[in-house]
Amino acid sequence: MTLRPCPHEKEVVALLARGHYPQACPAELRTHVSACRSCADLALVTRAFQTARTESAAAAHLASPGLLWWRAQLRRRNAAVERIGKPILGAQIFALSVSLLFAAVFLATQATHGLRWLSWLQQLQKTQFPQASSLHLEALWPSTLIHSGWSPMVLIPILATLALLSGVVIYLASEKQ
Amino acid sequence: MDTMDSDAFAGFYQRSARPLWAYLARVSGDPALADDLMQESYVRYLCAALPASYATEGEVAARRYLFRIATNLLRDHWRRPRPTSIDDLPEELFAATSNSAQADSQAILGPALAQMRPRDRQLLWLAHAEGYSHREIADVTGLASASIRLLLFRARRKIARLLQNQNQTQLRLQTQQAALENTTSAPTQRSQP
Numbered sequence: 036m037t038l039r040p041c042p043h044e045k046e047v048v049a050l051l052a053r054g055h056y057p058q059a060c061p062a063e064l065r066t067h068v069s070a071c072r073s074c075a076d077l078a079l080v081t082r083a084f085q086t087a088r089t090e091s092a093a094a095a096h097l098a099s100p101g102l103l104w105w106r107a108q109l110r111r112r113n114a115a116v117e118r119i120g121k122p123i124l125g126a127q128i129f130a131l132s133v134s135l136l137f138a139a140v141f142l143a144t145q146a147t148h149g150l151r152w153l154s155w156l157q158q159l160q161k162t163q164f165p166q167a168s169s170l171h172l173e174a175l176w177p178s179t180l181i182h183s184g185w186s187p188m189v190l191i192p193i194l195a196t197l198a199l200l201s202g203v204v205i206y207l208a209s210e211k212q
Numbered sequence: 213m214d215t216m217d218s219d220a221f222a223g224f225y226q227r228s229a230r231p232l233w234a235y236l237a238r239v240s241g242d243p244a245l246a247d248d249l250m251q252e253s254y255v256r257y258l259c260a261a262l263p264a265s266y267a268t269e270g271e272v273a274a275r276r277y278l279f280r281i282a283t284n285l286l287r288d289h290w291r292r293p294r295p296t297s298i299d300d301l302p303e304e305l306f307a308a309t310s311n312s313a314q315a316d317s318q319a320i321l322g323p324a325l326a327q328m329r330p331r332d333r334q335l336l337w338l339a340h341a342e343g344y345s346h347r348e349i350a351d352v353t354g355l356a357s358a359s360i361r362l363l364l365f366r367a368r369r370k371i372a373r374l375l376q377n378q379n380q381t382q383l384r385l386q387t388q389q390a391a392l393e394n395t396t397s398a399p400t401q402r403s404q405p
Binding site for chain 1: 218221222225226229230231233234237238243247250251254255257258259320321324336337340341342343368369371372375376
């Protein structure tokens with residue numbers, strides 16, 4: 036298939052666009068269109084499409100522009116809220132990560148100091164309250180905890196951190212919902 | 213970058229909605245889909261900022277931008293996997309909701325359009341129904357401006373052949389029907405005194 040534009044094509048297109056073809060078309064151009072395959076195709080197709088456009092446009096059932104305007108406003112607002120929410124969520128994640136890091140460092144230092152505190156407490160108890168030397172603090176803790184080797188001074192901050200984190204997670208989840 | 217106000221949009225909608233619906237309905241072959249896509253096109257149009265060419269070309273640019281959104285939505289619809297293809301939809305679906313004049317036009321153009329590829333339908337509609345230039349069609353469809361001419365030429369030749377065949381078939385049927393009517397009415401005329 037070769038692409039050879041007819042020199043009269045622009046003229047025919049202009050007449051078709053104005054709706055002047057074939058009534059207001061010069062006789063010689065009409066003769067040319069009937070003889071030229073390219074122009075004949077152009078005229079046939081354009082007239083068929085123009086008719087279809089007029090008829091389809093008349094059959095359209097249009098929604099109210101106000102409704103579309105309102106829907107667009109709603110979508111815009113939601114997009115804006117989402118756009119604003121993104122940095123806030125990032126900041127929350129960052130704050131949570133920093134808190135977790137600090138908690139881990141704190142727990143690590145407390146784990147080493149915890150045992151010292153215990154010995155210091157026992158020493159204090161022996162020197163300041165010698166009458167209470169029979170007082171055994173470990174008796175207050177559950178036996179399973181003592182046998183597992185976990186120090187209560189380590190366990191309490193862990194539980195406190197877990198409670199704090201679950202609170203944060205619940206808050207974030209409810210906010211997202 | 214600017215957006216329209218409510219009143220300006222109402223005016224623009226009144227002027228552009230019917231041609232846009234005609235484009236979507238004829239290219240997709242599904243008026244219900246055209247309704248949905250048209251609404252979505254306007255909502256997206258309003259959510260987006262107006263094109264830069266709006267300042268110089270005004271509503272022409274806005275209209276072209278709207279057709280571009282609609283074309284992209286149509287393309288997305290065709291790409292989306294679904295149980296039935298839009299090309300397999302029966303033509304009766306469209307003809308059922310049309311009046312007699314529209315049915316005539318649909319009877320001529322509908323079967324021919326149904327045999328064309330979706331992209332060719334878009335190109336043909338934009339060029340011959342909307343009167344867009346090759347550059348404008350390239351802007352709307354996202355195709356290269358240089359390839360529009362060739363694609364359009366091929367599509368036009370193909371649909372012209374289909375329309376001619378259809379016209380010839382219709383003409384032959386009409387001739388046969390007229391001949392049949394003549395043969396049935398002739399004995400009754402002869403039998404009259």
